[in-house]
Amino acid sequence: MQRPDSAVSVDPAPWGRPSGRPDPFAAARAAYWRRAHRPSRGRRSAAPNLFAELVRAEYRPDGAPADRPAAATSGDLVLAGLRRRVRAGRTPPPETCVRLLADGDHTRAAVFDAWPEAVRRHGTERAAAAVRRGLQGTRRPHLVATLLDLAEAESLVPLARPELLRLARAPERTVRHAAWRLLAAHDGSLLPPHAAVTPGTRPADAYERLLREALRAPAPPAAPESAELRPGTLIAQSMLLGHLDRPGEGLSGGLGVLLGALGDALARTDGVAGVLTLVTACVPELEADPVLLRRRGPRHWVLRLPVDSPRQVRPEELGRHREALAWWATRLLGSLGRPVDVLHVRYADDGSLALAEAARRSGAAVVFTAAPDPHRQMTERHAAPGSDANALRHDLHRVFVADRLVDRADRVVGIAGPGRGADELLHHFPQLAGRAGGAPDAPPEGIPPYRLPADAGRRIDSLLAAVGAGLGAAAGPGRSRTPTVLLTVGRLHPVKQQDVLVRAWAESGAFRESVLVCVGGSPSDADPVENAMRARVEQAVAAFPEAAERLLLLPALANAEVRTLERRLADPANGFHARYVCPSAKEEFGLAVLEAMEAGLLVAAPVRGGVPHYLVDGRNGLLIDTSCARTLGEGLLRLLRVDEGAAAAMARSAQGLVRSTYSSNAMARALARHYTAVAPRTATGRKAAAPPRGGPFRRPVAPEDRTRTGGRTRA
Template sequence: MKRPDPAVPVDPAPRGRPSGRPDPFAAARAAYWERAPRPSPGHRAAAPNLFAELVRAEYRPDDAPAGRPAAATSGDLVLAGLRRRVRAGRTPPPETCVRLLADGDHARAAVFDAWPEAVRCHGTERAAAAVRRGLHGTRPPHVVAPLLDLAAAESLVPLARPELLRLAYAPERTVRHAAWRLLAAYDGSLLLPHAGATPGTRSADAYERLLREALRAPGPPAAPKSAELRPGTLVAQSMLLGHLDRPGEGLSGGLGVLLGALGDALARTDGVAGVLTLVTACAPELEADPVLLRRRGRRHWVLRLPVDSPRPVGPEELGRHREALAWWATRLLGSLGRPVDVLHIRYADDGSLALAEAARRTGAALVFTAAPDPHRQMTERHAGPGTDANALRHDLHRVFVADRLVERADRVVGIAGPGGEADELLHHFPQLAGRAGGAPDAPPEGIAPYRPPEDAGRRIDSLLATVGARLGATAAPGRPRTPTVLLTVGRLHPVKQQDVLVRAWAESGAFRESVLVCVGGSPSDADPAERAMRTRVERAVAACPEAAERLLLLPALANADVRTLERRLADPANGFRARYVCPSAKEEFGLAVLEAMEAGLLVAAPERGGVPHYLVDGRNGLLIDTSCARTLGEGLLRLLRADDGAAAAMARNAQGLVRSTYSSNAMARALARHYTAVAPRIRTDRQAAAPSREGPVRRPVAPEGRSRTGGEGTSLPEPDGPSAVRAPARAARPRTASWRG
């Protein structure tokens, strides 16, 4: 991995890196893992400080006095105590787990994380009795369903069959679906209610049809020879938010582009048998396309996990689907004809915890890419007056989830920060310092080689004509004859800050020297977050008609079209003076930035996050402060007024660096080494644990009658063929040969 030139002056502490400023959140975490002296409590704040109280409650030693809270609620303190206990490995008993299920989504997440170990430590009989007592009480549906899920997670039998069958007919979808999943532990899938038998329903929808098929299918799918895998490690990677092949729309961003290219590259890498990319599919998407497993490329498949939601699931909703996601992932990964060896997850959210649980149940090794987000901003965002209490609670939940994923993972890798190492990761995850192997590796991320898309010329010519018309319409005396085209590409989302960019561009006067082209967002206004961002963008230029006429908002384009557009803009022969700006509040890595650099554009990007790892200010681009409209405006003027000769030199340096170092092929080779290092040990553990239901925490849970030994050179189902993983048509009876868990 290349390092920045030491002769080039660099800000010694860019935003996002550990600095000399005190960070009580990082200090509390370091002290918890005994990596630093415990900070002095100091004087009690005159006003209630929720941040300080919750951090103290969650990270204090057990023998330290709890203190008297002024801002925290009793529920906050109970949840903090539960997290503290789980982090320390002191598993709460089943009765406590059952009682805390009613305390909200965040408490439920901690309970589900602790539950497998609680059952192992206290036994299945005690756990089943605790669930039974909970179910026999008067409970609302939002508590009954998680209780059933607790039982299903460990194949417990807390109710007599008639009692469970009554719940299988419940009008509440979450309750009856949880009851159906639990019926599998009773070997009672044949007793499922017929479609339309549930009160208040006429016929099953796509999700329910698929769930019935999953429970009733008798065996694994056929494995046509045309879909054979190579000998080696079978890898699964996850992207649970957004669409893999629609970057820039809704929640779909650079991760989809990354995983698509990475999966293709991994499938070509020595030692990798094949790749599965796991995504989610909501109910309307299942109705439109019932195929769950489809080939993307040679030895690369996309596996869709059904989600019972009327719309694509968002990050704040994943917790409500966590156990169902774990069940589906376990079921589908167990139906492939051979075990998945390694599951690689990214992002600290409830969906990743669900997949971590599926890895435990199927015996797959778990690799986690950790990032110090939201850790690096906790103090800055929440320690001052006027903090949003709910946002603070959510961020503390994300930190807890990240800690649990680090604990569960067989290998942790990081995203390289400034300087190319994972030093910032150790600063915010002090528990990593005590793991075998020392500091985690930070494999370089990368982009796929550029390949011109078919028929791109006509589409891009049309776009360039639109840009050219906007340039011509804004020409006037006193303005540059050929203003600069400022391009930005990204999904419409608050973290991407398109509204801040437009406001900075207008207020700084940069609009007088440029036309701003923003690419991103769905063509429709169906997504509320995108609608809100468009409204803020419109408000940002409402008071400045001159800026409004120089702003061009385009919907998201296919990645290949974006890269073609960038190349055409960067080519001086096309008559454009073009530059690229990334206005995000922070970027953990910034694939769109890499793509613009590779195309030959001069790039300005955030100094916060992972971009300074590869972008050295003044050498191969510009680092700018995107924390507010004022500083972003200053960065825009600096970008626009950079000398053309210097800009061309920086763009050449950037292009050479990306093409030589940051490719998806190099990333695939680096990750494959991690996968092949952990897979053999996990295979051995899997074989040793298979005979015992009460074995170690990482034990496979194979469906009855299924062999989990697998073998190299075995097969996946032929996509789109008669054995494709597919939900049955609406009017058809559930088929029994399509797939099986």
């Protein structure tokens, strides 16, 4: 782990950031880990700047005087100081952790991360006393539940049994459930009966029934058949947002397609015993199907983690379920018949932090896929006066969570990028430069081989008929050539920018030469984010009636159907002149882009993000500026005006590249090597014993925490 005071060489202008434009956020992070010199405080700008104040507060050197805030609140500064201490390994004592829990969701996340180390350093008696005082000093249900969960996580007994039994009958669900978990940890016989707990509370729903069952039973309702597991590494991978097999609906995107195919490929890979893909299930989903573990394919299972939510959990809501998710993951992973060796988490969010904690408790190694998001846009989004203060606070939280996942991980991998590969990751995560093994590996992502779905013919024929009708309306008298079909596929979400695409297509006049087909979104109108996007799409074409006639909005299709549709559109024998456009603000890698390339379509995709790693402008596709409607419109016109010969040559080059290099099988082989390298095994190949609960995890070593013995440094 890179120590805060050691030197780091950082490229001052990596890809993804315009050369010559200063990035004070990246500079502050580099200086924090480098500590080669103490930067001057500089001159305060005349106008208050929350971004500058919070960055200085969170990354200032130890001992440097604090600035007097003009825009930051006292809570902002307390949180910044807590994060600074946690990053440096100077974990606050239990009393401080408990006191800070009242300061908001982001502060609770930092306490959640620091708590195991605080207990290890200061002892269980002191920690239990701190939790007891906290429980006696608050009546706020969420704080009570959090304190009970902290006690359960480290096997503390903060209250007498009668007091815990009273909380186990509380009307608030979060308090009741946390008390059950704590009681079960010490004496399962004290659990309430299956009857209603308190007069006036609603009958137990699927979540409560499963919770009681998990507390009482030694194993979940199903477990992998031990006979089916091969010798080797048992791997778990996580996808906590959206549905695994419904891409394009709500929060379900390319990651579900990736992990489904990757899990299947890993299960076939030498040295892999089996694969568990972890997903979440909300209360209505549990009511419809209470089974938590299902076999997806040979040696590949889907394990559902229950979430006490009335709807599919959203990213900003994961923090409310963090402690319960860590408990469920620990409980279920520990009751599968054999231990999980490696847990791979993606995305810097509270759910991933919860799973990393579950891995610590169960003795599994952690692999984390790090991406410089939102790091690369922090200065651009937040440095200007008048930026959204809450958005800034949320992005700083995500950066902190990413740092903690890097610190907890046994292995960090990146997402392949253009040019120098891992350079951008090192630029935004300077602490990675000091880890063993040098720069992190960035294995290319991949897609599974195409297989024609057995029942796709009729559905695709009807879709092509609708596209053909749009082409007929667009052709009209006097048209010199057949209009082009512009296809885009993705979940209906602001980051995918379908609204910007439609506006660019209409305002640039590209609609006069093309029909635009947008595939994505749930068939129902229950998702508010999707509804808002549909409204913006309708507004974008309101002033262009002719364009509205040439716009075809289709709900999400199964991945196999999407790939079949793309093949049919790309085949000249079917009479279509089609091209693919990805309008996203950025794509970390772009699996939908790879699928369109593999199908034989000429592709235009964002210059920002990971697509330039494999798409070379003018050689196997087009790179376009998707930052605004004007530049995106220019890109659409450029795409439409590529002549057929050049388009076919680029499409063939793209197709060959994807089929030879970017497969889920190749990705599985690359990742399996990482998993095998970090799996906690003894020399005999048997699983090593899990560390005791509350044991230490990797952390940076601050100078004041060192013990000097003959010039050697140890934590």
